[in-house]
Every structure is written in C-alpha cells, then in structure tokens.
Amino acid sequence: MINYDLARKDMINNQLKKKGIVDKNTLSAFEKIHRHLFVGENDKGHSYDDSALSIGYGQTISQPYIVALMTQLLKPNRNDVILEIGTGSGFQAAILSTMCKFVISIERIPELAAFAKKNISETGSDNVQIFVGDGSLGWKANAPYDGIMVTAGSEVLPQVLLAQLKPGGRMIIPLGSEDSHKLTLIKKEEDGYITEEMTDCHFVPLIGRKHNA
Numbered sequence: 001m002i003n004y005d006l007a008r009k010d011m012i013n014n015q016l017k018k019k020g021i022v023d024k025n026t027l028s029a030f031e032k033i034h035r036h037l038f039v040g041e042n043d044k045g046h047s048y049d050d051s052a053l054s055i056g057y058g059q060t061i062s063q064p065y066i067v068a069l070m071t072q073l074l075k076p077n078r079n080d081v082i083l084e085i086g087t088g089s090g091f092q093a094a095i096l097s098t099m100c101k102f103v104i105s106i107e108r109i110p111e112l113a114a115f116a117k118k119n120i121s122e123t124g125s126d127n128v129q130i131f132v133g134d135g136s137l138g139w140k141a142n143a144p145y146d147g148i149m150v151t152a153g154s155e156v157l158p159q160v161l162l163a164q165l166k167p168g169g170r171m172i173i174p175l176g177s178e179d180s181h182k183l184t185l186i187k188k189e190e191d192g193y194i195t196e197e198m199t200d201c202h203f204v205p206l207i208g209r210k211h212n213a
C-alpha cells in the first residue's frame with residue numbers, strides 16, 4: 001500500500017524546495033492537489049517521482065519541478081483569469097486553480113480533455129474550464145488574460161497568444177527546437193514585451209497552426 005501523503009511531502013521537500021521553489025502559494029498548491037489522481041493506474045506508484053510520466057496518446061504529465069517552476073514564474077494572483085495551452089492530465093490546470101479566479105485550458109486531443117475533466121472533478125476544483133481545440137491560436141472568447149501558460153514546446157512565439165495577454169500580464173512558454181527548449185518568460189508591456197530565458201527543458205511539441213505573424 002503506497003503512502004501518498006508521505007510521498008507528496010517528500011516530493012515537496014526533496015524535489016521542489018531543494019531545486020529552488022520558494023513561492024508559498026505554489027508549494028501550498030502542491031500540498032492541496034494530489035498528483036496520483038492525474039496518472040493512470042499503472043503509474044500511481046511513480047506519481048511523486050522526479051520525472052514526467054506517460055498519460056497516453058504520446059503525451060506526458062510534466063515533471064513536478066517544471067510544473068512548480070512554471071507556476072512560480074507565472075505568479076498567478078487571486079483575481080486572475082489564466083489561459084493554459086495543453087491540458088494533458090489536468091494537473092497543471094488544477095494547481096493554477098488553487099491560486100487564481102479562473103483557469104481556461106485548451107487541449108487538442110479529446111480523450112485527454114475528458115481524462116483531465118474527470119481528474120479535476122476529483123479534486124473538487126470548480127473554477128477550471130477545458131475546451132478541445134488548437135490552443136496555438138489561443139482562446140479568443142475569454143481574452144485578454146492576466147497570464148498564459150503554454151505546456152508544450154513551440155518553435156515560434158505565437159503572436160496570437162501575445163495579443164490575448166493583458167498589458168502587465170505574463171506568459172510562460174517553452175521555446176526552441178524539438179530536441180531542446182528554453183523555458184521563456186514573457187512580460188507584456190503597454191508598448192511591447194520583454195523576454196527572459198529561464199532554463200533548459202524538454203517538452204512534447206505544440207502541434208497546430210502557431211500563428212506567428
């Protein structure tokens with residue numbers, strides 16, 4: 001019998017904190033949202049490991065540290081509406097839901113969108129809405145957003161996403177080639193934006209029209 005509470009505490013202390021996650025809201029979200037609810041039956045025993053795990057359809061739930069780092073860099077506030085591209089298992093959306101007003105998450109694979117909805121409903125979160133679609137085009141209906149998080153790797157910065165971000169808003173996106181990405185923080189200003197490369201990472205690709213003009 002796996003002691004998930006113990007495994008989760010160990011993940012927070014020996015992975016997240018040791019690797020530099022200091023934001024209290026991020027750490028508290030990882031206590032509230034149980035990662036073992038977001039993986040398949042055969043992977044439950046590895047759900048608090050320091051690694052990404054397969055969720056089927058060639059896709060993954062990201063490494064806990066990367067989820068925490070992206071959350072800490074996005075800095076969601078209580079009244080924010082956040083757009084996530086790449087729902088996958090729903091874990092990242094559930095983490096964000098504990099810190100902001102509303103999360104809209106877009107997934108291109110219908111079966112994963114259904115998997116994520118089921119997983120999130122088990123956490124009791126009621127402020128996440130998941131849509132099936134091409135998230136590289138953003139989600140215009142609820143734009144502009146206070147923050148945007150892209151959880152798949154893109155060769156280009158989709159300008160359409162930037163256009164859906166409020167001035168003062170932050171976007172976090174893995175940018176680069178298929179083999180290696182740079183986790184990139186974008187801060188939108190009134191008259192442009194600034195980018196900061198944070199760390200190397202590896203993501204499954206963002207598949208879509210990726211409007212970059």
Ligand code: SAM
Pocket residue numbers: 059060061062085086087088089090091092093106107108109112133134135136151152203204205206207208209
């Ligand atoms: N955030 C997820 C989680 O917490 O489990 C992990 C995301 S996984 C690394 C990347 C996801 O992005 C996959 O589920 C994939 O199907 C999705 N994806 C790739 N391109 C997409 C697109 N254009 N629009 C929406 N989702 C996309």
